[in-house]
Amino acid sequence: MDTWKVGDIELKSRLILGSGKFRDFGVMREAIKAAGAEVVTVAIRWVEARMPGHVGLLEALEGVRLLPNTAGARTAEEALRIARLGRVLTGERWVKLEVIPDPTYLLPDPVETLRAARMLIDEGFLVLPYIGPDLVLAKKLSEQGTATVMPLAAPIGSGWGVKTRALLELFAREKTSLPPVVVDAGLGLPSHAAEVMEMGLDAVLVNTAIAEAQDPVAMAEAFRLAVEAGRKAFLAGPMRPREVASPSSPMEGIPLGGPKP
Ligand SMILES: CC(=O)[C@@H](O)[C@H](O)COP(=O)(O)O
DSSP: OOOOOEEEEEESOOEEEEEOOOOOOHHHHHHHHTTTSEEEEEEEEHHHTTTTTTTTTTHHHTTEEEEHHHHHHHHHHHHHHHHHHHHHOOOOOOOEEEEOTTTTTOOHHHHHHHHHHHHHHHTTTTEEEOOSHHHHHHHHHHOOOOOOEEEBBTTTTTOOOOOHHHHHHHHHHHHSSSSSSSEEEEOOOOHHHHHHHHTTTOOOOOOHHHHHHHSSHHHHHHHHHHHHHHHHHHHHHOOOOOOOOOOOOOOTTTOOOOSOO
């Protein structure tokens, strides 16, 4: 069985879903089922603030394993407060750590993320930090004991696809010195998810591309199939691209000018 682990939590599905932006909870639940997702992340601060689309969210997700996230935190201290609240509300000791001071590009703050990870680990949390595609930061987080690293493919909600591919390839090359690598944010199409899975990265987190599709349930299934296909292709050992063409059938023995009539 091709499972993967976040700390001591063993998972089969390599597709984690976000719970925001769905037009209603019924569609969200159907999409989770179609995605085969075992884990769904929830923005604890928006639940607490009773933001539109978040009232009744926890109840609607009953029976699904929740991954609280610290969306809305701009500093390590805010992330810690939200994470503690998430632990109380969900009973989970893992947390997707997001520290995002910039509302335009929603890029994570590396310094505050590293600081928050240290504080959360000291409090016994399993920490899954959302980061830029920065291998040095990923290794520092991993040395501190984070359960994953979650580099972005592109800005949250952009749907741009794997814009950070060259840097994510370094994560793939350095996999043995990293915890599981979950590519998070910016994936707009199932083919983007397949692309990072083919590289040998461990899992993906997708929200907007599914929630904002015309048919979120069908799109969730498409992402599930793409993640499975990409993973299978990686395990199958992809061919190495060549510099020149290579004939599909042997050329030896064929006289110049082609075979005799
Ligand atoms: C839900 C969540 O955690 C998002 O912050 C996440 O990064 C997903 O990004 P997309 O919406 O681009 O898939």
